[in-house]
Amino acid sequence: MEDRALVQSDNSKSPPTTKHWHFETDVEGIGWLTLDVEGSSVNVLSREVIAELEEVVTHIEGLAKAGDIAGVVLLSGKPGGYVAGADISEFDQMSDPAILPEALKRTHAVFQRIEDLKVPFVTGINGFCVGGGLELALACHYRIAVNSEATKIGFPEVKLGIFPGFGGTGRSIRQAGPIDAMQLMLTGRNLRASQAKRLNLVDKLVRHPDTLRWEARKAILSKRKASPAPFSKRAMAMGPLKGRVADRMRDETAKKVNKAHYPAPFALIDLFEKHGDNPKAMSEAEIDAFVPLMGSDTAQNLRRVFFLSEAFKKQGAKPKPQFSRVHVVGAGVMGGDIAAWCALRGLAVTLQDMDMDRIKPALDRAKGLFKKRLKTRQAVDAAMSRLEADVEGKGIPRCDVLIEAVVEKLDVKREIFEAAEKRLKPGAIMATNTSSIELERIAEGLENPARLIGLHFFNPVAQLPLVEVIQSKLNDEASIRVGCSFVLAIGKSPVVVKSAPGFLVNRALMPYMLAAVERVENGESPEQLDAAAVAFGMPMGPIELMDTVGLDVGASVARELGREVPEGSRFAKLVADGKLGRKTGQGFYRWENGKAQKAKAPPHANLPGLGRDLVQPLVDTTEIIVSEGVVADADHADIGMIFGTGFAPFLGGPLKARQDGKA
Structure with missing residues (x-):
């Protein structure tokens, strides 16, 4: 009435x-x-x-x-x-x-x-x-x-x-x-x-x-x-x-x-x-x-983070593009979880890999996510119906966004994009989830290399809100805006980053993690280092983080950044033995049910102080990244590190923390 x-x-x-x-x-x-x-x-x-x-x-x-x-x-x-x-x-x-x-x-x-x-x-x-x-x-x-x-x-x-x-x-x-x-x-x-x-x-x-x-x-x-x-x-x-x-x-x-x-x-x-x-x-x-x-300092810094995140929501293209279909190539942990997240957010998704044996674990993980996030069986079933296995890549011509998320091998990525480019409809986004390889190298064989952008998600996809939108020297501003619009459409926060080895987050994280690994190689307790980082304000310590990222991924990113893993080191031996961290159940720690099994950390007189020492390589590198223009400014760097790594929000990000004398 x-x-x-x-x-x-x-x-x-x-x-x-x-x-x-x-x-x-x-x-x-x-x-x-x-x-x-x-x-x-x-x-x-x-x-x-x-x-x-x-x-x-x-x-x-x-x-x-x-x-x-x-x-x-x-x-x-x-x-x-x-x-x-x-x-x-x-x-x-x-x-x-x-x-x-x-x-x-x-x-x-x-x-x-x-x-x-x-x-x-x-x-x-x-x-x-x-x-x-x-x-x-x-x-x-x-x-x-x-x-x-x-x-x-x-x-x-x-x-x-x-x-x-x-x-x-x-x-x-x-x-x-x-x-x-x-x-x-x-x-x-x-x-x-x-x-x-x-x-x-x-x-x-x-x-x-x-x-x-x-x-x-x-x-x-x-x-x-x-x-x-x-x-x-x-x-x-x-x-x-x-x-x-x-x-x-x-x-x-x-x-x-x-x-x-x-x-x-x-x-x-x-x-x-x-x-x-x-x-x-x-x-x-x-x-x-x-x-x-x-x-309080905490409230002031959290307000700053709030305003930055709200401002970043305005980075999309105008008029706002509409997205309905996504095609993901690569059903590993990252590709499968990206596909699941897009389906959870209401998009129709096709997930491609070499065979169903590779795709099925991703579908099983997706169902687990849907059961956790959705409240009814009907909603879970509806989300599963939006996620389709696609060994032959039939979804490519229909998709609005194609995301490649395969292993960090340049030749494999080039082959995927050269084949997909011929089948994609005009205006569709073509994106790579590479964690470290410059886009210009991936795009070399494309008819229109300006079409390729980076959409770099972070593991675990369902928890970390950041997506780095990677801009190469070949991209125009419009394609990057459309990429930001897609990230916003799936409920994530975009930070635009120029194509450079490691981009923002991985480039800043790797010196931090490798320095901690080196300390473990020299006999320090991984449990103590992790406890110190948490006492400083990080969501998890650098050794647990390396296990979570995957030791193979860590080694690959380290090479891209010119940091070889020393032969004969414990790190190198773990990678050689296939003990890659959380995903294999063994890395620096043993993993059960997704949790690192840790011994009790040895006592330390000043854990927060040790944690501050541990994060110095991260803070130093973030400062260098801003000075090189890889991100627009310190605000972009701070919000990227908070959303991509969980860097202590109460400190306002690594550069704000340094400005305040706290890092």
Whole structure:
């Protein structure tokens, strides 16, 4: 039912004139409040937006006191999006401790005024409702959400080095209970609408956005109000249980992040331990705990990473190209996983290799990925139907993108592209996943060598977000933009890199890994070196990383960079014996079920200091790469190393860390 006809403005008591909020009442006395932030594609809660909300709430309070309103419905004026949270562009200014506390108190106060209204205040959620957007929704009396893939509900603040600061800590615990609410805040993960309803963060689901207004009207007229979490859940924050739950959260969090590097989750747990049994007190205490986090080095660097990653999303071609079919040549670990990722992202994929015996393991791995990432059997089956074995290469003429991902042998790659070029349709991307060979050498035999670009993915494909888009001296800017568009279309982050040995990531990584291997050859403990790198802030140590990349790949890249593996070394012997690391079950470590089996690391007086020494070759090489113009600037280098290697995001990347004296 189209119920906009219900809305008829009553001008007898006019609402304040505001840019971002629009308020009107209908014949039933229902107030319709719409947030539509001017000049922005998404709704964000800037200081100006909050200031206007104060005016609107004052007007609503007056109507309620006079008995002139039955209730209020809050909706978004943006199609497909509710509220994306606070305005991150204001965060640097807001980190000033002379400004931030007062601004937080102001937002807390207006949200509390909404919650204290004597008339029902209902909100309808369609699309992303995250961060401050969820905090605003939780201040409302009743929440209705569209049950679609587009609706995402969560608290991502921990990824920016903070936690919810608009009263959301206590309100989420009140609604979902301490365990579920804290997990949501500590992980930063998003929920589907149905999951949010199971956690009591949403009260009702609707199937289509068009029904939001009608259901909200019914909720107002029925004076519906959300109930808090049942006592059985709230009891986990009461008495001695609260301390035990807090200790368990600290232990689990410490397994994932270092408190010295990422203080926000631990500060949130401390806040919970003090006030988790009193949601209102927890929300009020939130401000004092939040302020020091906002100005921390970690939060500032994570904001920088966020803005860089957002800027890189604008690198695609315009108008935006459409991609529907991908053909991957090479069903090994990289090729098979690239094919699986593209199928997971909704593209039709043909996967080619010499025979089905080589393709079948890739299909099996793909099914495992789909089962892990997709929630229903139907979705898994649909993804599998999009991934087709193609020994004869029948998919080449139909594809929009061809990706070669075979062994690092120049003659093999040349042969593949010379044959494929004759069969590809005009405009199709022709790309190599080479990890180290210059594109100009691969393209020598092509009729149109300018057509070949590099799309260098990283292992494991499903986890690492970076794809290096390699530009040779033969490429024009347009082909690189189209390559960036494809990377963005499959949910990855493109960084443009000029064709040079090792490009960016491998060239910077190899001196780091080889220096660590040399230390192992000289008798140092691989476990200790890995532990030191992790203590510094790396996601894994250099020896485990070499095993993960593959010792054969490492040796090949080392040769491309002019670094031969010494004959008679342990490294050379492992490669000669086919002990190539994780993929063969044995390398520097023995591997079981995808995990390195490590002995206990020997003690060391200063593990972070040793880790800093270990990463110096990486930082030095990254600086050289920028000076040579292989990437556009230090920002590109930093984001590439963070997304491609996991280099300590809390430090802002290797060059930012050096600038700050931390690497």
